[in-house]
Amino acid sequence: MNTNQQYDIAIQSCKEIFLKKTLDYGTSWRVYRTISIVDQIYIKAKRIRTIQEKKLQKIGDDIRSEFKGILNYAVIGLIQLDLNNDALEEIPVDTIRKYYDQKIDIAKKLMEDKNHDYGEAWREMSQESFADLILAKLLRIKQILINEGKTLVSEGIDANYFDMINYAAFALILIEEKVHQ
Numbered sequence: 603m604n605t606n607q608q609y610d611i612a613i614q615s616c617k618e619i620f621l622k623k624t625l626d627y628g629t630s631w632r633v634y635r636t637i638s639i640v641d642q643i644y645i646k647a648k649r650i651r652t653i654q655e656k657k658l659q660k661i662g663d664d665i666r667s668e669f670k671g672i673l674n675y676a677v678i679g680l681i682q683l684d685l686n687n688d689a690l691e692e693i694p695v696d697t698i699r700k701y702y703d704q705k706i707d708i709a710k711k712l713m714e715d716k717n718h719d720y721g722e723a724w725r726e727m728s729q730e731s732f733a734d735l736i737l738a739k740l741l742r743i744k745q746i747l748i749n750e751g752k753t754l755v756s757e758g759i760d761a762n763y764f765d766m767i768n769y770a771a772f773a774l775i776l777i778e779e780k781v782h783q
Contacts, residue, residue: 605717605775606710612774613673613706620674620702621695629693631678632685636759637747639679643766644740646671650733665729666777672736673770676763680705683760709767716768724772729782732773736766 634642646668653659663671681701693701717724739762746752746759776782 605722606714608775608778609710609713609771612771612778613710615774616670616673616770617702617706619670620677621699623674624695624698629698632682632690632693634678634682636679636682636743639675639682640740640743640747643672643675643679643736646675647733647736647740651730651737654730654733665783666774669732669770669773669777673767673774676766676770677702677705679763680760683763706767709764709771712764713768713771724769725776725781727772729773729776732769735769739763739766739769 631639650665650668653665659665681698684701742756743759743762746756746762751759773782
């Protein structure tokens, strides 16, 4: 199986959860501001790091499910950036599915371009590095928010969310390959 196929499988498992939760809860996440989404992802990435460091997990959700949550919250973050301060009304599941697919299409293209240039270096990375990179991206977004959304030479909030999507997908692929536990 090639990387694109593995990526699609990882994304599909995340998308299924996302859409089922949308059916369960609607689009209640529309109330989240960017900082709240960042904090939701932070909680998940920090938990992964804590489990990695302590080598002990005491509640049911495993590292795999946390990476899925990170990926889905990053998609939420991207959708929220697009919808900005629009009314917080409920959005139909079919519309949410389209938004999700649009964001993932952009993330996948970015992944393909970076894989071309970096030669799939991510395959040699540790799971710890994926958690650390995601945490660093979150700190970058927090700083961009402190700077009122302005950057001098750096990418914006959206680029950081796209990177988190891809780091989480890579971690899920390596977990599936049993490279990471």
